[in-house]
Amino acid sequence: MGRIVLDKLGKRFGVVEALRDLNLEIADAELIALLGPSGCGKTTTLLMLAGIYKPTSGQILFDGVAVNDLPPQDRHIGMVFQSYALYPHMTVFDNIAFPLRLLRRPVDEIQRRVLEAAALVQIEALMDRRPSQLSGGQQQRTALARALVKQPTLLLLDEPLSNLDAKLRVLMRAEIKHLQRRLGITTILVTHDQVEAMTMADRIAVLRDGLLQQVGTPDDLYYRPANTFVAGFIGSPPMNFIPAQVETTDGQVAFAAEGMRLPAAEWTAPHLARRRGGPVLVGVRPEDIRLSLVPGESAVQGRILDVEPLGRELVVAVTVGRQVVVAIAEHGFAGKPDQPVGMFVPPERIYVFDPTTESAIV
Amino acid sequence: MLLLFLGPFVLLTVLFFVMPAIITAFLALTNLDAAFQGTYVGLDNFRGLFADPLLPRVLLNTVVYVFFTLICFNTGLGLVLALLTTHIPDRVGTVFRAIWLLPRLTPMVVYGLLWLWFVDPTKYGMLNTARSWFGLAPLDLISASPWLVIVLVNGFIGASLGMVILTSAIKSVPEDYVRAARVDGASSLAIVRHVILPLIRWPLTFVLVNQTLALLTSYEYILLVTGGGPFYDTTVYALYVFRRAIQNGDYGYGAALAFILVVVGAVAALSYWRLLNFERMISAPKIEAD
């Protein structure tokens, strides 16, 4: 069992409020990601779970038991630090064996369990090396083995992939995910990389300035973002936000902005009725926009500002009035800068936010 | 440009370091005396070392004094102070470290005065006053335990350098190592033993080497408190050089004694080059213009 509940968890350092009223439930064997920009309180949350920091308010419950004051060594936790924190004066073997030696396990048991843990992450051949003689990926695996060797009930990973190069990151992403499923350890993954969170986690909790923005599955966050922050943070290139007015003509609801008029999906009309004539923030994901070079075909006309080829696809920046809208075009799109272009946005792919509260309207 | 910036440094160090070192070597081959009369005597002074009846006692004093002061105070207590003061809130730790720096900043004659009062053999001394409370007779500590006095006199000064260097070494141990060890189940004591001590072993070695040399060549405090006496009971090697050369005027023989220390210093210099990470220190400047 490894069910975690964070109940109104808060932490302040003097005047800095690093975390405020975090409510979160994590199911047994779940892999949850804490996602947010740097400085938003992710590491602070992990260190409170590990028992290094004490919460200044709220509670941490492990299987229903408050553990706020439980010292780290009694928590059955394995943690991989962002810096890996491999002891430079110990070999790989000694690093992995360290937690077991502190528990005073018999020598043969230590030998057996260290080798098992090393086998899990495939570093059996490196046991006599020092951390300084390892590559980044090998250091990462060693840190993982050291965290796993204790058979922890909860695994904490603080930006485990941020020190790896792009190619290795993709590989380790899959490996950690696979390992976590196999071992069934409740795991909390901290990351500032939305791709990492989306690809690895069962659920994602998005943090901003110490405040929880939204918790949900990757699909929830992508298709039903709770506010502009989540909407802008998930997805790349980020969502376009266009200030607009709600207009109704002939019972048809549409968003009017400078140089464009986007019809709203029919089912959204009741939600928008109250806001007729009022300002809203319209969100459109670049991948939902279809571009057309055929004149007059689409309702929104713009001019191409820049084209960035990414290989499989192209990122196209389009000016509409004074607004710049970013869109993704398929390979083979022939538009050039300064050329006029038409844009088409499917009404059901339009997100609507309140411009003052920034939260989603529909 | 080179001359302007390095010239004064070179001039002063050549005049007051290099020249005296050479003069010492030459003096060691003469029998120059208090009246500044002397002739070339070859290696007689060095042969004299073996016949010097005082030297065995002085060398024994030196070994005892350097060993115990180094282990108990300059390294041992320095390390203990560094560890203790970094395990309490830093403001309080700073106060304690400041207290231990006080003797080093005190003019040495004032520091000597405090010791003179402490070991005063009459009943007015601090130690003897304390003894009288327990009905004990006044004690002349310097005669009774000469080695204890010279170790303590230097130890209270010497602990601070190790303390300062090791404190900054401990503080620069990355926080994640300590946190990781806590999560791994280590107690504070286990963290000190398995994480902190191994990580500060280079600064520790540096303190050990540096302070060995510092102790070998220090004599000022002993001179002030005991004058090296009674007789030669508290005279260590460096003080012996001072007494023979400056106080007795045996400049030739004193220079020979000093020359031995120069050799010891040269050996220490070699180990400094290793310890101080010389390669990094001389990393080339990034601007190549003049």
Next chain:
Amino acid sequence: MEQVTIPAGQLRRWRTPQEVAALAQRARRREVLTQTMIYVLLTLISLPIVVPYLWLVAAAFSERVSYGIIPSGFTLNNWRFLWVANLGFVSGTAGRLPNIWQVVANSLVLAVGTAAIVVVVSTLAGYFISRHGFSRRAGFLKGALALQAFPGITLLVALFILLRSLNLLNSMLGVILVIAALHLPFALFVMKGFFDGIPWDIEMSALIDGASRLRAWYTVLLPQARNGIAAVAMFSFLWGWTDYIYVLTFVLRRSSWTMALYLNSVIGEYRFADYGLMAAVGVFYMIPSLLFFLFTQRQLLQITLGGTKA
């Protein structure tokens, strides 16, 4: 799915509330105990330092020091050396002590002179060695480092001979030059450390903006290194102020005495007889050290030898 070798989580349950409470209390108790022990230990080992200093200050303002240890009765009489020319006590030779203000002036000349030379010479050399490449640079640094291994005592005899032949014996200038020179290697490495710490980008951008290296040095680098200059200035002032051995060895004329020799002579005359007077002279002598200590202890603790972290 394949067989899993480490069946994590299933083996051990987390704790019950009772267990958590017990473990938390044990941890708290251990923490309190550890902290208490550290404080007690630190206090105990620091007492032998604190008590004598407190006593020194107390004794300087007391009529009597009963039992040699307990000061009583406030008085300023111990400070009479500041205004009475002839202390006239015990053997009468004390009357020949030089005037205290003459002594203070000598000490100040020594301290300020030492500081001036050390600061100027080490700032110049520290900058150049840190920022300029020249053919013998490594050799120069090795040599400077080696000098630190030649302590004063090994050179004392030769310095005596040298000063005598330069006719600098008995003069303050001779002592100043000796003290300054002997501390220069250390000061050089401190200043080099401070210059090393200034980002290259700052100097590069000054050069690109049209400054010569000389100009970049005094308009950009010197202001950046002012903490180092201040530290070296204060250290070298104290080296001069507190020195005993070199003035003892090289200064024989009473009119050139410094505070160290004055106090030493007072101790010689009044030992066993007037601890109040000795304490007052001692406290008076310590004033610059105490000021320095009170105002800079934080920075002081941060200044360590460059490059000790191998």
